[in-house]
Amino acid sequence: MIVGVGGQGTLLASRILGSALLDCGYDVKVSEVHGMSQRGGSVVTYVRSGEKVASPIIEKGEADIILAFEQLEAARWLSFLKPDGKIIVNTQTIDPMPVVIGSTEYPEGIIDAVKASGADVQAIDALSLAVEAGTAKAVNVVLIGAMAKSMPLDKEVWIKALTESVPPKFLELNLKAFELGYNI
Amino acid sequence: MKLLLGNEAVARGLYEAGCRVVSSYPGTPSTEVTEFAAKYDEIASEWAPNEKVAMEVAYGASVAGARAFCAMKHVGLNVAADPLFTASYTGVNAGMVILVADDPGMHSSQNEQDSRHYAMASKIMMLEPSDSAECLDYAKRAFDLSEKFDTPVILRVTTRVAHSRSVAELTERVDNGLKEYVKNPQKYVMMPANAKGKHVVVEQRILDQIAYCEKEAVADGLNKVEFNSKKIGIISSGITYEYAKEALGENASYLKLGCVYPLPVELIKNFAAECEKVYVIEELDDFIETHCRKNGIEVIGKEAFTLQGEYSQSMIAKVILGEEKEFLSTDVNIVPRPPVLCAGCPHRGLFYSLKQLGVTVTGDIGCYTLGALAPLGSIDTVLCMGASVSSLHGRNLADPSNAKKSVAVIGDSTFMHSGITGLVNIAYNATDSVVIILDNSITGMTGHQHNPTTGYNIKGEPALAVDLEALAKAVGINNVIVVDPYNLAETKNGIKQALEADGPAVVISRRPCALLKSVKHNPPLKVNPDKCKSCKMCMKIGCPAISMKDGKAHIDFTQCLGCNVCSQLCKFDAIE
Numbered sequence: 001m002i003v004g005v006g007g008q009g010t011l012l013a014s015r016i017l018g019s020a021l022l023d024c025g026y027d028v029k030v031s032e033v034h035g036m037s038q039r040g041g042s043v044v045t046y047v048r049s050g051e052k053v054a055s056p057i058i059e060k061g062e063a064d065i066i067l068a069f070e071q072l073e074a075a076r077w078l079s080f081l082k083p084d085g086k087i088i089v090n091t092q093t094i095d096p097m098p099v100v101i102g103s104t105e106y107p108e109g110i111i112d113a114v115k116a117s118g119a120d121v122q123a124i125d126a127l128s129l130a131v132e133a134g135t136a137k138a139v140n141v142v143l144i145g146a147m148a149k150s151m152p153l154d155k156e157v158w159i160k161a162l163t164e165s166v167p168p169k170f171l172e173l174n175l176k177a178f179e180l181g182y183n184i
Numbered sequence: 185m186k187l188l189l190g191n192e193a194v195a196r197g198l199y200e201a202g203c204r205v206v207s208s209y210p211g212t213p214s215t216e217v218t219e220f221a222a223k224y225d226e227i228a229s230e231w232a233p234n235e236k237v238a239m240e241v242a243y244g245a246s247v248a249g250a251r252a253f254c255a256m257k258h259v260g261l262n263v264a265a266d267p268l269f270t271a272s273y274t275g276v277n278a279g280m281v282i283l284v285a286d287d288p289g290m291h292s293s294q295n296e297q298d299s300r301h302y303a304m305a306s307k308i309m310m311l312e313p314s315d316s317a318e319c320l321d322y323a324k325r326a327f328d329l330s331e332k333f334d335t336p337v338i339l340r341v342t343t344r345v346a347h348s349r350s351v352a353e354l355t356e357r358v359d360n361g362l363k364e365y366v367k368n369p370q371k372y373v374m375m376p377a378n379a380k381g382k383h384v385v386v387e388q389r390i391l392d393q394i395a396y397c398e399k400e401a402v403a404d405g406l407n408k409v410e411f412n413s414k415k416i417g418i419i420s421s422g423i424t425y426e427y428a429k430e431a432l433g434e435n436a437s438y439l440k441l442g443c444v445y446p447l448p449v450e451l452i453k454n455f456a457a458e459c460e461k462v463y464v465i466e467e468l469d470d471f472i473e474t475h476c477r478k479n480g481i482e483v484i485g486k487e488a489f490t491l492q493g494e495y496s497q498s499m500i501a502k503v504i505l506g507e508e509k510e511f512l513s514t515d516v517n518i519v520p521r522p523p524v525l526c527a528g529c530p531h532r533g534l535f536y537s538l539k540q541l542g543v544t545v546t547g548d549i550g551c552y553t554l555g556a557l558a559p560l561g562s563i564d565t566v567l568c569m570g571a572s573v574s575s576l577h578g579r580n581l582a583d584p585s586n587a588k589k590s591v592a593v594i595g596d597s598t599f600m601h602s603g604i605t606g607l608v609n610i611a612y613n614a615t616d617s618v619v620i621i622l623d624n625s626i627t628g629m630t631g632h633q634h635n636p637t638t639g640y641n642i643k644g645e646p647a648l649a650v651d652l653e654a655l656a657k658a659v660g661i662n663n664v665i666v667v668d669p670y671n672l673a674e675t676k677n678g679i680k681q682a683l684e685a686d687g688p689a690v691v692i693s694r695r696p697c698a699l700l701k702s703v704k705h706n707p708p709l710k711v712n713p714d715k716c717k718s719c720k721m722c723m724k725i726g727c728p729a730i731s732m733k734d735g736k737a738h739i740d741f742t743q744c745l746g747c748n749v750c751s752q753l754c755k756f757d758a759i760e
Contacts, residue, residue: 005521018187018349028187029315030349033291040728041523055430056315056348056423059498061509075516083510096521100731101559101723104519113514136742 004069145181197323417459706746
C-alpha cells in the first residue's frame with residue numbers, strides 16, 4: 001500500500017511499482033482513488049501482484065508492505081498491515097485542516113507508537129534526502145528506493161521502471177534520489 | 185500487454201471498435217475515458233456543456249452512421265435520462281454506447297444511486313466489466329450488440345473498476361466506415377403514433393436479448409459459469425465478482441453476469457439448482473436479487489449484505505465464512521484529513537467575504553463546495569448541478585426579504601451545465617436574486633478540463649468562449665459586477681453592492697485556479713515573528729499553508745503561492 005497526502009507524488013510511486021512487477025511477469029492490479037482526496041486529503045493506492053490477482057483492493061491485515069509518505073497517514077493505515085509485514089515511514093508531517101485551524105493537535109510520538117504495535121518499522125527522513133538529491137519534489141523517488149530495498153525484485157527492474165516513468169531531463173536527479181533511498 | 189486504467193481501457197476499446205465521435209461531460213469516476221479518447225486523432229472528441237447535450241450529440245452521430253459514445257457519472261445519467269429513454273424506442277443506426285460510472289461508497293459524489301435501475305426502466309441493455317481487460321473487451325462488444333439489437337447499450341463501471349489499473353491486451357483499430365443513413369420517420373420521429381409501434385419492438389427486443397443471454401452470451405464468454413465446490417454458489421457481476429473470488433477462491437462456484445440487463449432466467453435457475461446455498465452479492469440495490477426472487481429462485485442477498493457503501497473481500501469472508509483477519513493497532517489519535525481548498529485558491533477569499541457578510545448561501549457542485557467546511561463554513565445547501573441558482577429564486581419567492589441576505593454560488597463550468605436556465609428564470613420571473621459566478625477559467629474538481637468559458641477545447645486548441653457578462657445582460661440582468669477574489673475589500677463591497685441593488689444581479693468572481701500551469705505566482709509569504717501578536721486572524725481563512733508553531737503564525741513555504749489574502753487580514757503587517 002502506498003499512502004500519503006494529496007500532492008505528495010504517491011501516484012508516481014504506484015506507477016513505478018506496478019511497472020516493475022509487470023516486468024517480472026506477475027499479474028498486477030493497482031487501485032487509486034482520484035478526485036476529492038487529491039485536495040490535500042488522504043490518498044491511498046493499493047498494489048497487488050501474484051500469479052492471478054482478483055480483488056484490486058487491500059483490506060485490514062492484508063498488506064505485506066506499507067509505504068507511508070507522511071506520519072499521520074502511517075498511523076491511519078497501520079491496521080492494513082499484516083502483523084508480520086513491514087511499514088516504511090517518511091518522517092515528514094503535514095498538518096490536516098483540524099490541526100491547521102487549531103481545533104486539535106498533531107499527534108506526538110507516532111513513530112514510537114507504530115513500533116510499539118509490533119510492526120517492523122523503517123523511519124526515513126525522505127525530505128532531507130530529496131533535497132540532497134536536488135529537489136524536495138523527489139521525496140517520492142527516495143521512498144521508492146527504500147521500498148525497493150525491502151522487496152525481492154532485482155534493482156535493475158526498478159531502474160528500468162523509473163527511467164520509463166520520469167522525464168529524461170530529470171532522470172539523473174531521480175536516479176540519485178532512488179540510490180539515496182535504496183542505500184539507507 | 186499493458187497495465188491500463190479501467191477508463192483508459194474503455195477508451196482503447198472505443199478506438200479499436202472504430203468509434204468516431206465522443207461527447208461527454210466530466211464526472212468522477214468517468215472523466216478519464218474521454219480524456220484518453222481525445223488522444224486518438226481518429227475520434228472526434230469534445231467536452232459538451234452537460235450530459236444531456238453529450239448524449240444527444242452521440243445519438244445524432246449514431247443516426248448519421250458513425251459509431252458514437254458518451255460518458256458520465258451516475259448523477260450525470262440523471263441529466264441525460266431524457267434522451268436515454270426515447271433513444272431506446274428509436275434505436276440506433278451505427279452503434280451507440282453510453283458509459284455510466286457509479287460510485288458505491290460515495291468517494292466523490294453526493295449520492296450512491298444504482299444506475300442498473302436505469303437499464304431496466306429505459307429497457308436498454310447494460311454490460312458490467314470487472315477489470316480493465318473486460319473494460320476494453322466489453323466496450324467493443326457493446327458496439328456490436330448495439331447494432332445487432334438496434335439499441336443503445338450502456339456500459340456500467342464503478343469506481344474500483346474505473347480507477348484500478350490491470351493488465352489488458354491491445355489490438356488494432358477496425359473501422360468499417362459510415363453506415364448509410366436512410367430517412368425513416370417511423371423509426372426516428374417519436375410522435376405518439378410512431379412511438380406506439382416502437383414500444384412493441386422494444387418489448388420483443390428484450391425477449392431476444394434474454395434468449396441471447398441464456399445461450400450465446402455464455403458461448404461468447406459474456407456470462408460465465410465456473411463450478412468448483414458446490415456448497416456455495418455466488419451470483420455476481422462487476423467488481424463484486426473479484427471480491428468474491430478473492431474471499432472464497434475454489435470454496436465456491438460462480439455465475440458471473442457480464443450483462444446485468446436484461447437478466448437470463450434459465451441460466452440462473454440451472455446454476456442455483458446445482459449449488460447448496462446461493463448468494464447474490466451486489467453492491468448497492470437488490471437488483472439481481474429481486475430478479476431471482478421474481479423468478480422463484482431462492483437466494484440469500486440483502487438479508488446478509490448491506491445496501492450501503494462499497495463491498496470488499498473481507499466483508500464477504502466475514503459474512504459467508506465467518507472469518508476475520510488479525511491486524512495491528514495503536515492508540516494514536518487519528519485526526520481526519522478532509523480535502524480542503526488548495527493554498528492560493530481564489531474561492532477562499534470569496535467565501536471569507538460571504539462569511540463576513542453573514543448571508544445565506546445556496547451552493548453548487550465543484551471545488552468550491554469545500555467552502556462549506558470549517559473554518560469558512562459559508563454554504564447552506566448543495567443539491568445537484570445548477571440548483572444554487574434556481575433554488576435561490578425559490579428561496580426569494582418564499583420570502584422576498586431573503587433577497588437582501590441570500591446569494592447563490594456557482595462555478596463557471598457548472599453555470600454552463602445548468603445554471604443558465606436558472607438565471608433566465610430569475611430574470612423572467614423577477615426576484616432580486618444575487619448570483620455569484622466563480623470564474624476560475626477551468627473545470628477544476630474533476631481534474632482540470634476545459635469548458636465553454638475557458639477559451640480552449642478538449643485538445644487545448646483555442647475555441648470560442650462564452651462571455652459571461654454579455655450572457656447576463658442578454659438574459660436581461662444589467663447589474664453585473666466583476667470582482668477579484670484575491671482582493672477582500674473589493675469582493676465584499678461588490679457583493680454588498682449587488683445585494684443592495686434593485687433587481688437581480690450577477691457578480692463574477694474572476695481569478696484563475698491556482699493550480700493552472702499558466703498562472704504565475706508570487707514568492708511564498710513569511711510571518712515576521714517579531715510583529716506577529718498571535719491573534720490568529722490569518723487562520724480564519726483556513727489556508728492549509730498557515731498554522732501556529734511555537735505560539736506564532738507560520739507559513740509553509742512549500743505550499744504558499746503568495747496570493748496575499750492572509751496579509752489583508754493581518755492588522756499588524758506581520759505577513760511579508
